[in-house]
Amino acid sequence: MYKLGIDVGGTNTDAVLIDEDLAIVAAVKHPTSADITRGIMGAMDAVLEASGVDRTQIKQAMLGTTQCTNAIVERKGLAPIAVLRIGAPATVGIPPMVDWADDIRAVSVAETIIEGGFEYDGKRLAEFDEAACRAFFESVHGKVEAVAISCVFSTVRNDDELRAAAIAAEVLGDAVHVSISSEIGSMGLIERENATILNAALYDVAKRFTEGFAESLADKGVTSADVYLSQNDGTLMTMEYARRYPIFTIACGPTNSIRGASYLSRMDDAIVIDVGGTTTDLGVLAHGFPRESGVAVTIGGVRTNFRMPDVVSIGLGGGSIVREREDGTVSVGPDSVGYAITERALVFGGDTMTATDIAVRLGMAEVGDASLAAGIPEDLALRAMAAIRELVEEGIDVMKVSNDGIDVVLVGGGSIVLPTDLAGTAKVVKPEHSGCANAIGSAISKVSGTYEALVDYDEVPRDEALAAAREAAVEAAVAAGAVRETVEIIDIEDVPLAYYPGHTNRVKAKAAGDLGK
Incomplete structure (x- = not known):
């Protein structure tokens, strides 16, 4: 039995095959094309050959893709949607999408706020206005492909969201996708609503890339594989789940690299530096999984609060363009030749000096024709490398939580441009197959389940609340496809909420287990 892992990056699409013992059978890199599907097909051909x-005998196929991120950033392929908020009269002061740019706000055909919702303690804010809800959905019938529903404090009680979703299905039919905020975001109505709107708008994009991947596998004779998509917590989801929650694929590339780095280096706690052709992502490996961001995250200019990895991206990659300014200083990036590096970089016979050329000139890497980079003055190359070092060491400082040195794992095809004696580190390792860490992370990923709730410890003792959270997280992982015997708790936290009465805490638990064979 084999597993196929594919990860689409801005410069390369990586593919890897691993066997049932998780040993790497083959790993390849293939240039990403403007048509992402062609890049996937090319990588698949190469790794199979x-x-x-x-x-x-390939029984599982996993894909990590940037298509949802690209759709939001580029404002392309987004579905026309309707937005319903349940929270009048308390929330009418700030309408939905109030701070969105016009070009992304155009995804909404109509939006409204109706009465209903709850207080922070679960008490009803106002009675749910079922008539207004039904009238709104009737007004957008035939005009939208998806609906986003949010409700004030739906993370405490989602009764009204579920009722509104049922009405939407009744009025609009099953063909219209419904996203509800309690299944997507965390505390904070506006950011949670924003994430839900983006999730609904991504419905068409998700449908296309899930169906396209399945068809690509069939075309290549991979007909016995169960298909999964990578999500941004370092775990997997089914095709059906990906169509319901496409927003969870955003930033899956860095999380795949972090998981792959952990597997290749056999390290559970470190900073992972993933260097691609255009950007470098720095993330934190905590207990074998990506550290989750604790702050709101902006995607394509939209502020959201759904789960995202704690990642810092800098404009440095193997294809970053190197320039010498008139004052003698040297800049590296942030612009890059991207997937055209094999045409434009000096070592490949091009006319553009890149970070890869600098690494080759200094003897750090053997790529292309080294003689073509020999004309770069050594002094210029050293100054360029100093600029590269400074960019990465600043990123390491941002990710660290203390002044102590921390272990670092270098991965990604562009990691050849980085030195290994980086300031602020305890040790720097670059494991075998590090260039395809993202595809490896996709292939070896587990299945997770998460539980989150507000609990007053005056009413439910802390030990009982945490035990219930652990049990609920395990059940969520099993429901998602994990083998029960392999499921373990990978993270649990309780955070006191000072502005709530009593001893209210936000309790959150996450479990993960192996995918069934």
Whole structure:
């Protein structure tokens, strides 16, 4: 039995085949094309040819893709939606999408706020206005492909969201996708609502790339594989789940790299530096999984609060363009030749000096024709490397939580441009197959489940609340496809909420287990 992992990056699409013992059978890099599907097909062809395995023995196929992120950033392929907020009269002062740019706000055909919702303690704020809800959905019938529903304090009680979703399905039919905020975001109505709106708008994009991946596998003779998508907590989701929650694929690339780095280095706690062709992502490996961001995250200019990895991106990659200014200083990036590096970089016969050329000139890497970079003055190359070092060391300082040195794992095809004696580190390792860490992370990913609730410890003792959270997280992971015997708690926290009465805490638990064979 084999697993196929594919991860689409801005410069390269990586593919890897691993066996049932998680040993790497073959790993390849293939240039990402403007048409992402062609890049996936090319990478798949290459890894299948390199491995020579019986394609019918590939039983699981995993894809990590940037298509949802690109759709939001580029404002392309988003579905027309309607937005319903349940929270009048308390929330009418700030309408939905109040701070969105016009070009992304255009995804909404109509939006409204109706009465209903709850207080922070679960008491009803106002009675749910079912008539207004039904009238709104009737007004957008035939005009939208998806609906976003949010409700004030729905993370405490989601009764009204569920009722509104049922009405939407009744009025609009099953063909219209419904997103509800209690399943997507955390505390904070506006940011949670924003994430839900983006999730609804991504419905068409998710449908296209999930169906396209399944068709690509069939075209290549991989007909016996269960198909999964990578999500941004370092775990997997089914095709059906991905269509319901496409927003969870955003930033799955860095999380795949972090998981792959952990597997390759056998380290559970470190900073992972993933260097691609255009950007470098720095993330934190905590207990074998990506550290989750604790602050609101902006995606394509939209502020959201759904779960996202704690990642810092800098404009440095193997294809970053190197320039010498008139004052003698040297800049590296943030612009890059991207997937055209094999045409434009000096070592490939091009006319553009890149970070890869600098690494080759200094003897740090063997890529292309080294003689073509020999004309770069050594002094210029050293100053360029100093600029590269400074960019990365600043990123390390941002991710650290103390002054102590921390272990670092270098991965990504562009990691050849980085030195290994970086300030602020205890040790820097670059494991074998590090260039395809993202695809490896996709292939070896587990299945997770998360539980989150507000609990007053005056009413429910802390030990009982945490035990219930652990049990609920395990059940969520099993429901998502994890083998029960392999599920373990990978993170649990309780955070006191000072502005709530009593001893209210936000309790959150996360469990993960192996995917069933």
